[in-house]
Amino acid sequence: MTLKEIAEILNAALITDSEYPDINIQNxxxxxxxxAVLYYHTPNSLLITGLTQPHVIRTAEIAGIKTIVFVLNKKPDDSTIELARQKNIPLLSTPCCMYTASGRLYQAGLPGCLNK
Amino acid sequence: MALNISGAIEGSFQLIGGNFATAGEASTQLKLKLTNLGVHEDIIRRAAIATFEAEMNVIIYAAAGRLHYYITQQSIKIRVEDMGPGIEDISLAMQEGYSTAPEWVREMGWGAGMGLPNMKKNSDKFSIDSVVGEGTTVEMVINFS
Amino acid sequence: MKLSELVEKLALDVKTFKDGLQIEIKGAYVSDLLSDVMANAGKCDIWITLQTHLNIVAVASMKGLAGIIIVGNRPVQEEVLKKAEEEKIAILTTPKPAFEVAGKIYQMLK
Structure with a gap:
C-alpha cells in the first residue's frame, strides 16, 4: 500500500514532506x-501511535519502521519533525483514533505485523 | 561475509538519565557504525534493539551511565553500566510484563516490562549484574555468524 | 454485539469474569496509555491494549468498559487477574497484535 493511499484512507495530512515519498508499506x-514496537516489528511496517516525542522516531528507526501515523490529530513539535526528516521517516497525522485507523487500513487489505 | 574490521574497534557513549530528547542517539550511532562495517542487516537490527533497550533503561531509571562497545570480526560486545537504583530481584525483572516504571514513564510508552526480555531475546549472550543502591551492568554479545 | 460473540469469533482466552460475557459492546478503543483511555474511551467500549499494569482494571472500571483484550501474547500478572475478578472486569487475551484485533472488530461492528 502506498503512502498516498494510506493518507486517503485515513484523511491524514503529511507533516514532513510536501509530496508523498514513494514507499510501499506491507504491514x-x-x-x-x-x-512492543521493537518486539513485534517486521520490515516495511507502518506504525500507528498516539505518542509524538522524538524517542518514537528513534524507536521507529531502530525497528526499521518506514512511516508513522499519529492518531487523534496529534502533531509533533518541530524537533520531532526535524528528526524524522533526518531519518527519512515520513510522518502523517490523522483525525481517526487508533481503533478506526487500524480498522480502516485492515479493511483496505493491510495486514498486521506478524507476531514473532 | 567479509567485514571491514581489522583487530578490534571500540568506543563508548556517555548516557544521561532523564534525557528523553536525545534518548536513543547512542544506539543510532552504533547502528550506523555497524552498517558502515558491512554487518548483515538482521544482525544490526538485533544489536540495535538490544542496545536501544539498554540505553532507554539508563535514561528512564538511572542518573547516568556509559555504553561501551567492542567490535571484532566475529561479534559485537555491548556493556552498559549505570549509576542507578539497582535491581532488587533480577529473576523477577527478567519476567516479561514485570516493571517498576512509574506512571509518567508508562505514559511515554516505556515500562511495559519488555526491556530486559527484549535485550536477552536479541543477544547470543546476555548477563546482568546489579547492586541495589549502586547500579546495574548489562553485558550482551551478538555474533556476526 | 455481545462480548461472548467476540470471544468466539476471535478465539479469545477468557481470563477473568466469565459471567460478564453477555454485555453488549458499543464500540472499541485501542491504546496503551491509561490517560488516553480515561480521556477518550466510551462506556461499553472493548479496550484493546498491550498494557498489563494493574491500573488497567481501575481504568476499565471507572470508564465502564465492556472488557479488556490484552494482545500480543502478553503475560498478565496474577495480581492483575485477581483485581479484575474482584472488580468484575473481563480480561481476554490473544496472541494476535492490536492492529489485527482492531481490524477484525471494526469489520464486525460496522
Missing part, C-alpha cells in the same frame, strides 16, 4: 508501547 503495527 502495520498499532502501539504506544515502544518496546
Amino acid at each position: 502495520a503495527c498499532s502501539a504506544d508501547m515502544m518496546s
Whole structure:
C-alpha cells in the first residue's frame, strides 16, 4: 500500500514532506508501547501511535519502521519533525483514533505485523 | 561475509538519565557504525534493539551511565553500566510484563516490562549484574555468524 | 454485539469474569496509555491494549468498559487477574497484535 493511499484512507495530512515519498508499506503495527514496537516489528511496517516525542522516531528507526501515523490529530513539535526528516521517516497525522485507523487500513487489505 | 574490521574497534557513549530528547542517539550511532562495517542487516537490527533497550533503561531509571562497545570480526560486545537504583530481584525483572516504571514513564510508552526480555531475546549472550543502591551492568554479545 | 460473540469469533482466552460475557459492546478503543483511555474511551467500549499494569482494571472500571483484550501474547500478572475478578472486569487475551484485533472488530461492528 502506498503512502498516498494510506493518507486517503485515513484523511491524514503529511507533516514532513510536501509530496508523498514513494514507499510501499506491507504491514502495520498499532502501539504506544515502544518496546512492543521493537518486539513485534517486521520490515516495511507502518506504525500507528498516539505518542509524538522524538524517542518514537528513534524507536521507529531502530525497528526499521518506514512511516508513522499519529492518531487523534496529534502533531509533533518541530524537533520531532526535524528528526524524522533526518531519518527519512515520513510522518502523517490523522483525525481517526487508533481503533478506526487500524480498522480502516485492515479493511483496505493491510495486514498486521506478524507476531514473532 | 567479509567485514571491514581489522583487530578490534571500540568506543563508548556517555548516557544521561532523564534525557528523553536525545534518548536513543547512542544506539543510532552504533547502528550506523555497524552498517558502515558491512554487518548483515538482521544482525544490526538485533544489536540495535538490544542496545536501544539498554540505553532507554539508563535514561528512564538511572542518573547516568556509559555504553561501551567492542567490535571484532566475529561479534559485537555491548556493556552498559549505570549509576542507578539497582535491581532488587533480577529473576523477577527478567519476567516479561514485570516493571517498576512509574506512571509518567508508562505514559511515554516505556515500562511495559519488555526491556530486559527484549535485550536477552536479541543477544547470543546476555548477563546482568546489579547492586541495589549502586547500579546495574548489562553485558550482551551478538555474533556476526 | 455481545462480548461472548467476540470471544468466539476471535478465539479469545477468557481470563477473568466469565459471567460478564453477555454485555453488549458499543464500540472499541485501542491504546496503551491509561490517560488516553480515561480521556477518550466510551462506556461499553472493548479496550484493546498491550498494557498489563494493574491500573488497567481501575481504568476499565471507572470508564465502564465492556472488557479488556490484552494482545500480543502478553503475560498478565496474577495480581492483575485477581483485581479484575474482584472488580468484575473481563480480561481476554490473544496472541494476535492490536492492529489485527482492531481490524477484525471494526469489520464486525460496522
